[in-house]
Amino acid sequence: MSSDFHTHTHCSPDSSTPVAKVLEVALQRGLHAIAITDHAEIDPTGFGFVSPHCRSYEAYRQAVLEAAAAYEGRLKILLGVEVGYRMEYNALVRRFLGAHEFDVVIGSIHDSPPVDWWDPRSGELLKRDPEKGVQALAWYFTELLGAARSGMFDIIAHIDVYERYLPGMWPDPFSHPTVAPLARKAVQAIAEHSRMEINLAMLNRDGHFAWSSLRFLEMYREMGGRPPVVGSDAHRPSWVGLNIKEGEELARKAGFRGTAPWEEVVSGKRK
Structure with missing residues (x-):
């Protein structure tokens, strides 16, 4: 039975969808389980929910x-919850997660300085100075390694998210002499301490x-x-x-029998 482990509602600053609408569509599409995983990020007051609709854990929990x-x-x-992670926030994140109860905790990296994914000029920057792409992915996979090794996350999201925004413009994470070793370490840490996500937003327009x-995914499976x-x-x-079916098929192509059911994810939580 299919589960969707990564969704956002009006309790995220980048979504206006009511929780009830997410659940309605999930049922219509025949899902067995769904996780509401709204964003928790750093802000000037500390670490937590940053949507004006749900400024506290209590408000978020009540809405769901x-x-x-x-x-x-x-x-x-x-x-x-989807936690926007950086190693410099590690203590804040641990305190936040220790104070609140969640069924599922996703860890994500949403940037890779010195390249800004959302800046339309970044494509030209990478063409002009490919070394910036090397620096960005080295930073990204180092942070991803830190997120996985922290042991705080049940799931590590969208490992190749940078391809979503600037497709085909990055150094090869499997062969580049600087990037590849860091990518392997990050995947190994995910295999040992968390679980990899197949992020369906990574489907391109074709x-x-x-x-x-x-x-x-194949590397992750080979690493256990x-x-x-x-x-x-x-x-x-x-x-x-x-x-969802395309994601499940990708898991089988990588050598898995399928994707994890919600019971396995919740019962197998890493502490």
């Missing part, structure tokens, strides 16, 4: 529980995953990684549960 009540017995709903997605999870990374209703 109120919507979930109408689906009891029909859909398994997990209270989760309906194919980023070229690196399968390679990373447990079955991965699938997450839509939905920020709007139409994305919820979208392309």
Whole structure:
């Protein structure tokens, strides 16, 4: 039975979707379980939820529980969080997670200085100065390694997310002499301490995953990684549960029997 482990609602600053709408679409698409995993990030007051609609854990939990009540017995709903991680925030993140209870905790890296994924000029920067791409991915995989080794995360999200924003413009993470060793260390740490996500938002406009997605999954399996999870990374209703079957097929192509059910993820939480 299919599960979507990565969704966002109005409790994330980059989504306006009500929790109830996410659950409605999940049921329509035949999902067995869904995790609501809104963003927790650093801000001037500390670490936590940054949406104006849910400025506290209590407000977030209440929003999810109120919507979930109408689906009891029909859909398994997990209270989760996606943590925007940096090693410099490690103590703040640990304190935040220690103070609040979640069914599922996702760790993510959302930047890679000196390259800004969201700046339209970054493509020209990488063409003009490829070394900036090397520096960016070295930074990214070092942070990803730190996130996995921290042991705080049940899932590490979208390992090749940089390809989503600037596809085909990065050094090869499997062969570049600087980047590849760091990428391998990060994948090994995910295999040992967490679980890899197949992020469905990594499907490109032609309906194919980023070229690196399968390679990373194969490496993760060879390093002893447990079955991965699938997450839509939905920020709007139409994305919820979208392309789940394609994600499950990618897991099989990588040599897994399938993706992990929600029971396995929750019962296998890393402490």
